[in-house]
Amino acid sequence: MSTDGKFWYNGDVVHYLISALCQYVKRLQGITVGGYMRFFARLATTMLVFLVISSLFSEAFRVDNWMTALGAALVLAVLNTIIKPILTILTLPLTLLTFGLFTIVINGIMLEITANLVGGFDFSSFGWAMFTAIILSIVNTLLTPDLHVHVERK
Secondary structure, three states, rough: OOOOOOOOOOOOHHHHHHHHHHHHHHHHHHOOOOOOHHHHHHHHHHHHHHHHEEEEEEOOOEEEOOOHHHHHHHHHHHHHHHHHHHHHHHHHHHHOOOOHHHHHHHHHHHHHHHHHHOOOOEEOOOHHHHHHHHHHHHHHHHHOOOOOOOOOOO
């Protein structure tokens, strides 16, 4: 990008597309500067979880290849940004009644929608989608922590 705001083609189209995607995601999720690495870490983690679970439980969960897993992770990220907040607000009374456990069902719904949108990515039942949602939540919590608590003692 030049100083006058025009983009000059330098042959690195992939770099430009990744940069544009990062800027878009940053605007959607309110990610701070440098936080796009967290997005890519979570995306890679999601893709790996999909691949591992599909290889361990091939009769219940199918992912054709790593490109399908990457596409499903991207679709899931977009759905979690756009649709999941709406579902969370609509089901807030039920979520409060179940002490937050209904969010597992919401995550399973997001995975089922992803399976309907991405070819080569399929669950044998909704229970397997919920199981995958639980494993995905645990792994994302362990590998990509978002909360940093600082305790000051006086």
